[in-house]
Amino acid sequence: MQGSSMHHFANRRQLLKALGAAGLLSQFGALPAFAATHSRFAANPSAAWDSKQRLYVDGLCFLPDDLNDATASNIDAYICDISDIEAIKQADGTTNYKRSYKACIKSISEAKQRVEANPDKLLLGLTGKDVNLAKHTERTAVFFQIQGADCVEQSIDTDLSQVDEFYDKGLRVLQLTHHYGNAFSGGALDNDASGGLNQPLTSAGIALIDKLNSENILVDISHSSVQTALDTAHVSQSPIVQSHGAARAIVNHARCSPDNVIKAIADTGGLFGVFMMSFWLTNDKVPTTEHYIAQLKHVANVGGIDAVAIANDYPLRGQKTLLELNNNNAEGVKQYLDWWYSLRAKQVLGYDVEPEHVVIPELNHIERMNRIDMALGKAGFTSLERDKIMGKNWDRVLNEVLI
Template sequence: MPLQLKRRQLIKALAAGGLLSQLGPLPALASGNKRLYVDGLSFLPDDLADLKSSNIDAYLCDISDIEAIQQLDGTTNYKRTYRACMKSITEALDRVNANPEQLLLGQTGSDIRKARESQRTAVFFQIQGADCVEGSIDNGLVQVDEFHAKGLRALQLTHHYGNKFSGGALDNADLETGGQQGLNKPLTTAGKQLINKLNEKRILIDVSHSSPQSALDTARASSAPIVQSHGAVRTIVNHARCSPDEVIRAIADTGGLFGVFMMSFWLTNDKIPTTEHYIAQLKHVAKVGGIESVAIANDYPLRGQKNLLKLNNNNAEGVKQYLDWWHSLRAKKVLGYEVEPSHVVIPELNHIDRMNRIDNALAAAGFAANERDKIMGENWQRVLTQVLG
């Protein structure tokens, strides 16, 4: 039997009655029994009251920051450098430690349970791009150790564009070749060494924003489950930022999961985005990877996309802030940018109460209670427990 199939069967067994049953039943809250809610990506809120209002028990928390880097051609690139991210993770850790009544630093999977029992929110620090690992392979990638000591528990290999470790989703070849082969750059030798280091440190590997080939290579190279914390399905929207089925399947075969996010222009090309479009994405991931691979992600603040909230979720106005960037990538012939976006958010989900609303929409769509348990949080709990300990 192929190794990947064995891994998937093992994960199904663990989900069905092994690992999760060992963890015991989820604790009841003072307000009664509540389904576990875990989100694939958000940020520390300006107002910590948002934590309770969101009803989220735990989430991957992007604490990275960027630095403007002047390029030789005179343009500016923005990278998550070591200096910027070390400063931002230190500030985030200080804020978590200063608010122990509301926040719990997620370091192992069991911290989800601890947070739930104490009615706090567990935050698992994540950085969206391995550009922050600037040291050489020869020195053992010591910067990974430094970030881990500060609480880093999930590292995304790249953000949009490739780096020395991984190809990026929006990488492109020169225009003379039509710009397609650059979209599928493989994992590099340095990338494979980084994966070994992350496995050793028990840091979750995130292939969001990676090229399809790099994601496939990562699934083969990692000895632990990997995730795409936030993304969408290319079968539904044919776009470079969306993942083909083979990537979804490969992630699932590691025992990992695929989180569907809230950026509606990558969820549907229909003019009016709805919750049904979001549910269709979740259904497709379940069909391809199995129900154990499906998860929820945000990629906006807990309250929602700030500018759209100011505009009362007026997508026609809100989308304008993305058009210059969109057109620049259309000029480079990057896949999918030939379709003009007409929206940014699903209005009913661009809301602090989105997790409850998704849960209810899943029920209306015919998902069983145990399937909703997995999608809304148990899949994340399982993966974080297996990878982080």
């Protein structure tokens, strides 16, 4: 789709999203009045939809050690990161850890074998239809994702046949990069405090996106630089997602996305998943479920209700170290400080603020999806809106892209 046809496609997407956002604002008004407008849920909890009927889809998690966790989580489907890293010695003697082709082709093969060996619990998600198939057969669909296109080690002059190899093994979502830039895209943490080093999508990245579109693989711009995210939204002929992230308008950090990125994703027909890493959800000293709901409201206000989704980025049961510490954030945050300070020294945006927590204790739990669902009801979201946020938006995007 090129030229005028691509322009028509973009206009159609923008019109649909604008109508969605207009509908949201016309119903709810400004966000400060949002909860008050829908306070009937607080007065009448029975108005909430039975969570066992609602579709639950998570934007990023992992295969658990104990597959019973998939059932216990009450999640019907999730984007499942199966990538692995390889330690590569550099010329200067240092070691770089990359999601290389060698490491990821091995990890996806092992993940596929494990999923297929447990058909009573898991379903390998290959098309969007598998979301509802899993729900109706009381299993969990897992859609394989790799967090970084470093696994594609071919140059732009090749046919990118490694993408085909990964697709044949079940890959259905590919993230362009992880934190730092690569041959395809700029990374979020390449940015310094002044906003410099905001690298665009490269020519190789454009070729890769064209390949992913043609293969019906979902493009994920999580961890990308702002310019790469905007470029990808412009170039992709299919909806794109940020599977896991947060809003920079709330926490001014390089790993959080500004409103123009949220809007650009929504205009492709895609979605933005808000994750569980609390130091990127709020700068308040004590993180709560209300902070998480505030992030969801912000995405809805910017991109429309059809752009909002849930993500994790921790194991199904929650962040392991914090669980072992009984969710003691003061102790748990210490494991991140060396990394945090190293990026502060490089003046990366947001690392000047001292992190004080890692998780929202109430949501660092195997039943977090149920808890978010109930919190949405208390915050004034209607049953239909909760349907979309908790799973229907993911269901729609997966059905549109994974065909």
